[in-house]
Amino acid sequence: MDGSLIPVDVTGHDSFMPRFHRRKVILVTGGAGFVGSHLCERLIAEGHSVVCLDNLLTGRKENVAGLLDHPQFRFLEQDILNRIDWQGPLDEIYNLACAASPPLYQRDPIHTFRTCTEGVLNLLALARATGARILQASTSEVYGDPEISPQHEGYRGCVNTVGPRAxxxxxxxxxxxxxxxxxxxxxxxVRIARIFNTYGPRMSPEDGRVVSNFIVQALTRSDITLYGDGMQTRSFCYVDDLVAGLMALMASEVSEPVNLGNPGEFTMRELAEMVLTQTGSSSRLVHRPLPVDDPRQRRPDIAQAARLLGWAPTVPLAEGIARTIRHFAGEPQVVRAREALLVHA
Amino acid sequence: MDGSLIPVDVTGHDSFMPRFHRRKVILVTGGAGFVGSHLCERLIAEGHSVVCLDNLLTGRKENVAGLLDHPQFRFLEQDILNRIDWQGPLDEIYNLACAASPPLYQRDPIHTFRTCTEGVLNLLALARATGARILQASTSEVYGDPEISPQHEGYRGCVNTVGPRAxxxxxxxxxxxxxxxxxxxxxxxVRIARIFNTYGPRMSPEDGRVVSNFIVQALTRSDITLYGDGMQTRSFCYVDDLVAGLMALMASEVSEPVNLGNPGEFTMRELAEMVLTQTGSSSRLVHRPLPVDDPRQRRPDIAQAARLLGWAPTVPLAEGIARTIRHFAGEPQVVRAREALLVHA
Structure with a gap:
């Protein structure tokens, strides 16, 4: 795929010309993914012109279905490993392009790695050529299996270089x-956001992340899978909060990495019980062995984000989980599974 | 540079055909560098056919001058970022291609990084295509500024992702x-050697590493530069010991990373004083500020290498330093500087 140039011309499109100071032309890579699609929606709602680029390896075009007809939105199916020949103005790039859950990023590990290196180099070259400000969606995974909690930005992490998560x-x-x-x-x-666990509508029901797993399992009355003893903790940030944080970081002058997440800490067991209660499901909790290098604890120190960006999450877990359950109850896969349950009931 | 194919054909060359079981065809990338040139010499001495590939960014053709006319040695000036179209057998690849001292690897940081990623991918593809066993010259720098000493292979390191050494x-x-x-x-x-500080003849006198710095400064009666208080420690392995370790690792069945180094630990001040004593120099010790992210301490735990490879270093520091001083006394740059001292004396 390397070396090929996909031309993107936004000069001739009136809707892609910034008409007044605050309207920007913004590229969102990975824009059809879970977080990316929420970000695209919010940017469009604020009046910007958005080019959403996604290879659809894990993103889904349905995630941006509501935007496809918008005159200031354009969707491009493309991999960031292909260099982009951009014509016209470009104000900002949000790089959210990379599979983010272990089963998906481990499907083609070399592609995952190259997305983060050669793909990132392509986007940095585009930012240099256009003068765009560029934000990288980094991750709490740079801290690996941390020895301190919460993790602040100066912590250098505990990452295994040789293993399935590397x-x-x-x-x-x-x-x-x-x-x-x-x-x-x-x-x-440059802007670097270290994103901690995020959840909300449009998480892929099949990507193996814990919130979507639990909700789908509860809604379909399947067993709820706890890895290890279920006492490992995570902190969960509702996607709207995260998107607000990403935009605040982009608008700031902070070039150092900044944690974005919700410091509220819950065990996997607590999360499972909250989902069971809210869904009224009869699913049982079952235990499976902990995967290799699975972090025991992960919780952001967001003092930097509060101080430098004036940002903090606002959506409580119970409310975010309720909104997410409502979304998943309408996912075709879940609807079909629930209909099958009724048939066999 | 990417994408171009440099053909290497060893099929037509009788000397590159393995004649009996133990003679191998071996590619040494970075083979004109300090460690690489010693490795090439040793492999040739053992009867193997060696292709030495080097972009000469930090390697020097003089380092392999004694091998250039050898019928089983071939030198190729090439960057590993160029893919290699290899024709014929290939038994082993030692990847030593990468600038290794901070001033040199920071000269073009993106090239340094790509050498370790895209360059490495090219070599791994070559190993896959030829069935060659492949060894990566990794480094104690993967441990960063370590919080434990000595460092064992399970230690995950303390590396700053954002900074000049990253x-x-x-x-x-x-x-x-x-x-x-x-x-x-x-x-x-695959074989992964985590190489700790190594010294010996043919270190570049200009690469800013401490042993060569001190010896050149002492021989030319310049001030000897200690960074910080000079109490930070390093462990120094003589290059012949390291080469023996690399070959033992290559011959082993160990695919996990293995530390190779000399656990003898010396402060920078002790090293400076040893060099002053052995050279009889009148150089003064002067202090400079510690560079960003400079590790305070670095010492290998070599229990794994001893247990799995039966390897341990054998050359004491005083002896290795003496051999290295003899080498540097004959370096043209040092000879000229000493002649100038005599003229002005």
Whole structure:
């Protein structure tokens, strides 16, 4: 795929010309993914012109179905490993392109890694060519299985370089390094968000992340899978909060990495019980062995985000989970499974 | 540079055909560098056919001058970012291609990083295509500024992803990840050596590493530069010991990372004083501020290498330093500087 140039021309499209100061032309890579689609919606709602680029490996075009006819929105099916020949203005790039859940990023680990390195280099080159400000969706996985809690930005992490999670963890660490280099030595305006667990509508029901797993299992009355003893903790940020944080970071002058997440900490067992209660499901909890290198604890220190961006999450877990359950109850896969349950009842 | 194919054909060359079981065809990338040139010499001495590939960014053709006319040695000036179209048998690849000292690897940080990622991917593809066993020269820098001493292979390191050393540290971590992936999922025979500080003849006098710095400064009666208080420690392995370790690892069945180094620990001040004593120099010790992210302490735990490879270093520091001083006394740059001292004396 390398080397091919996909031309993107936004000069001739009136809707892609910034008409007044606050309307920007913004590229969102991975824009058809879970977080990306919420970000695209919010940017469009604020009046910006958005090019959403996604290879649809894990993103879904349905996620941006509501935007496809919008005159200021354009969807491009493309991999960031293909260099982009951009014509016209470009104000901002949000790079959210990378599979984010272990079963999906481990499906083609070399592609995952190259997305975070060669793909990132392509986007940094585009930012340099256009003068766009560029934000990298980094991750709490750069902290690996942390020895301290909560994790602050100065913590250097505990990541295994050789193991099944390394293609993602080390890839994301490498992307931060590339961003830092282009910021420090090539004058780019770079932003690095270390995103902690995020949940909400449009999480893929099949990507193996815990919130979507539990909700789908509860709604379809399947067993709810707890790995290990279920006492490992995570902190969960509702997607609207995260999107607000990403936009605040982009608008800031902060080029150092900033944690974005919700510091509220819950065990997997607590989360499972909350989902069972809200769904009224009769699913049972079952235990499976802990996967290799699975972090025991992950919780953001968001003092930097509060101080530098004036940002903090606002949606409580119980409310976010309720909204997410409503979304999943309408997912075709879940609807079909529930209909089958009724047939066999 | 990407994408171009440099053909290497060893099929027509009788000397490159393995004549009996123990003679191998071996590619040494970075073979004109400090460690690489010693490795090439040793492999040739053992009767193997060696292709030495080097972009000469930090390697020097003089380092392999004694091998250029050898019928079983071939030198190729090439960057590993160029894919290699290899024709004929290939038994082993030692990847030593990457600038290794901070001033040199920071000269073009993106090239340094790509050497460790895209360059490594090219070599892994070559290993897959030829069935060659492949060894990566990793580094103690994957441990960063370690919180434990000595460092064992299970220690996950303390590396800053955003800073001037990250292009190398994270690049080398990334290379380990790529090796692991090709070993675990693509059936390659991979070897990963985590090399600690190494010294000896043919270190570049200009690469800013401490042993060469001190010796050149002492021989030319310049001030000897100690960074910080000079109490930070390093462990120094003589290059012949390291080469023996690399070959033992290559010959082993160990695919996990293995530390190679000399656990003898010396402060920078002790090293400076040893060099002053052995050279009889009148140089003064002067202090400079510690560079960003400079590790305070670095010492290998080599229990794994001893247990799995039966390897341990044998050359004491005083003896290795004496041999290295003899080498540097004959370096043209040092000879000229000493002649100038005599003229002005």
């Amino acid at each position: 293609c993602y963890d080390e890839g994301k660490r490498a992307a931060e390094t590339l961003f830092w280099e282009f910021g420090a030595h090539q004058g780019l305006e | 292009c190398y540290d994270e690049g080398k971590r990334a290379a380990e990840t790529l090796f692991w992936e090709f070993g675990a999922h693509q059936g390659l025979e």
